[in-house]
Amino acid sequence: MQEISKGANVSLTALSEDAGAVVVSLGWTSATGAGDADVSVLLLDENGKIRSENDFYFYNHPAAADGSVQLLGKTPTSNGDEDRISVDLTAVPEDVARIVVAASQYGGARFGDLDDLRMTVSDRTGEPLVGYSIEDAGVETAFIFGELYRRGEEWKFRAVGQGYETGLTGLATDFGIDVLEDTEPAAATAPAAGPGAVPAPPEEGGVAAVPVPAEAPATAPEATAATEAAAASGATVPAQTRGRAPRTTRKKVTLPKVAKKSLAENDTWRTARLFPVPSLKSDKEREVRATSVLLSVMAQVPELGRRLTAGFGAPAGRMQTFTEVPLPHGDTPKRPDGVIRVERAGKLWTALVETKTHGNPLKDEQVQQYMDIAARRGYEAVITLSNDVALDGSPVVDVKIDGRRKHKVSLWHLSWAEVAHQAQMLIRHEGVGNAAHAWLLQELLEYLQHENSGCHGFQNMGPAWVPVRKGIEDETISPDDERAVDVVESWERLIRQVCLRLGGELGQKALPVQRTRRDSDPRARRIAAAAALCADGKLSAELRIDGTSSVIAVTADLRTGKVRTSVDIPAPEGSYPLATTKRLLRALAEAPADLHVQTLVEGENGPRGTLERLRPEPGDLLPKDGAAPTGFRLSLIKGMGNTRGNTESGFIRGVDGAVDRFYHGVVAHLGAFEARGGRRS
Incomplete structure (x- = not known):
C-alpha cells in the first residue's frame, strides 16, 4: 500500500489492474470509546457543485440507485471504528467529475478529540492501494478526507484533509447544497424545499433529515398542496433527530412491529410459512435449505442482494443465484453450496459460496479448493457463510493465496447474524421497494430465527x-x-x-x-x-x-x-x-x-x-x-x-x-x- 501526504495525488489505475470499483474506508479511534463521526459522499460536476440533491449521500440517503455509491456502514476494528463506502467507478455518470468523501461530528464534538484519523482506498478484492492519515485535526467539526477525480479515462485519488469549524452545514454549502435553518419541531412535516436542499443539523456538526409520512406517497395531491402552502406562508421545515427516517420523498415499505391479531382459534395453530423448517433433521439438510432460501431471496429482493454483496466488490446489476453447481477440480468435480453472479454492462462478477449451519466449523481445505477453482475460472470471490463472526485481525479460515497468479480472488466471510441484521434493518427501519419484498424478508427472518434452521448466530464458545x-x-x-x-x-x-x-x-x-x-x-x-x-x-x-x-x-x-x-x-x-x-x-x-x-x-x-x-x-x-x-x-x-x-x-x-x-x-x-x-x- 502506498502512503501519501496531504495534497498529494496518485493514479488508481497505476496501483491496480482491478480499480474499476473501490472500497473507501475512513477510520478513527477514541481514548474514551465515545468518539464517533458520520460519513458523507458528494458527487460533483465540473463546476464543483452537486447536480441535484440525489448527489449527496449520508446516513439517511445511503445508496445511489445506479449502484455507483453505497455507504456500507460502520464495522468495529481491533482498536476503533471503520466506516466503509463502496464506489463503483464504472457506474459513475459521465458528468460527475469528482467524488468527495467527508465526515462530520455532532453534539459539539471535535475531530481533535479522535485519534488515528485515516482514509484508505482498496480495490474490489479488498487489497489496500493507498492510505492517508490526518495528523493536524483540532477544533474542526467536519473534514474532507479525500476525493476521487477523473483525468481523461483514468481515476485518481487526492488526499485533501480540509477541515470546517461550521460542521457539515458549512461543508455542504460550499458544494451548492441549500441548508434549511433549524426550527422548533412542528406538528406536521413538510417536504424539503427544492432540489439540493437539506435541513440543518439538530446539533452542531450533524445533519438532519426530513421525514416523509408513511401513509401516502410523496407524489400525492395532498403532499403537493402542503408543499405549496408551506412555501406561500414562509414556513420552515423542522429538523428531525439524527438518523431516524429516509431523507428522500420516495416511498418505502416497512412492516409494522406489532403483528395483526391472529385469526387462529387457539395457540396450537401454526401460521403457514414460505420456508418451512420444523422437519429439518440433519446438518446437510440444514445447509442445503439455508443456502437455497438465502440466495433465492437475495436474487428476488435487490435491496438485500445489493446490501450483502456490495462490500465484497460486487457491482450493482442483475443478480442470479445457483446452488450445488458442479465445477471441475482434478479427478472429482467439486460442488460449492452456492454461486452468485451479477451482470453489469455485459461483464460478470462471480462468487462461490460455502455454507455451514449450527455449530459446524468451516474447513480450511475445502475453502482452499474453492479459492483455487475460482482463480482458475476467473471468478472474483469466495464467500464463506456460517454462525461464526469474523473479527479484524483474526481469520475464520486459514488459506494460502498464490501471489504468482495474475487473477486475484478475494475471500470474504458473512455470518448468519449479519444476514438477519440486514434483513431486520430493511423491513423494520429502512424499507424496501414493495410490500412483496418486505414479506419475503419477513419470511427469511422467521426462517433464520427458527431453532431448527441452525442459522441463529454464534452459538459455540469453542473447545477451550x-x-x-x-x-x-x-x-x-x-x-x-x-x-x-x-x-x-x-x-x-x-x-x-x-x-x-x-x-x-x-x-x-x-x-x-x-x-x-x-x-x-x-x-x-x-x-x-x-x-x-x-x-x-x-x-x-x-x-x-x-x-x-x-x-x-x-x-x-x-x-x-x-x-x-x-x-x-x-x-x-x-x-x-x-x-x-x-x-x-x-x-x-x-x-x-x-x-x-x-x-x-x-x-x-x-x-x-x-x-x-x-x-x-x-x-x-x-x-x-x-x-x-x-x-x-x-x-x-x-x-x-x-x-x-x-x-x-x-x-x-x-x-x-x-x-x-x-x-x-x-x-x-x-x-x-x-x-x-x-x-x-
Missing part, C-alpha cells in the same frame, strides 16, 4: 471454554494458557453478535468499544485480556449504541456465574444534588426494581442501593459528608446460565439476555434525564 471455565473456578489455570486466548477471542465474537442483534432491533448502529490505538496488535491485546481473565476470572467488554450518550459495560464473572451490565451517567452541572437524584429515580420509574444505583464521588465510592429501596428515600443516594456527586452508576446482575457445555443454551444466551434486559429496562429510559442534564458525549 469448558476447561478454561473449570480452571478458573478451581484456580488452577496458568496465566499464559493459550486456551484462555481462544476464550477471549470467542468472547469478542459474542459481543459483536450482541451488537448486531440489538442494532437490528433498534435500527441504530451498535458497536463494540475498543480503547486501543489503531497500530496496536490485536493478538497482543487478546493475550493481555487472557492474562486478566486467568487472574480475576472476568470477561469484560463495552458497547456503544448510536443515539445514546453512554457506554454500556458488560462483565461476565466466571467464578460467580453472574453477568453484570452497567452504565455511568454524569450528574448535571450546577444542579442541586437532591433534585438530581429525584429526577433520576423518576426517569427510572419503569426500570427493574433490582437495579443497583451507586453515586459516584470524586476519588471514592459513594452510597449505593437497589431501586426498590431508594424510590421512597432518594436522599439515601447523597454522600453523608456533603460531597457533590459527579455521576451515577446503574447496574443489573443476572445469572449467566447453569449449563456447563459450550453451546448457546447456557452462557451465550445469558449474556445476550442480560444486555437486552439492561438496554430496554434501563438505558432506554434515560433520555429525559440526560436531556435535562444538557451533557451528551
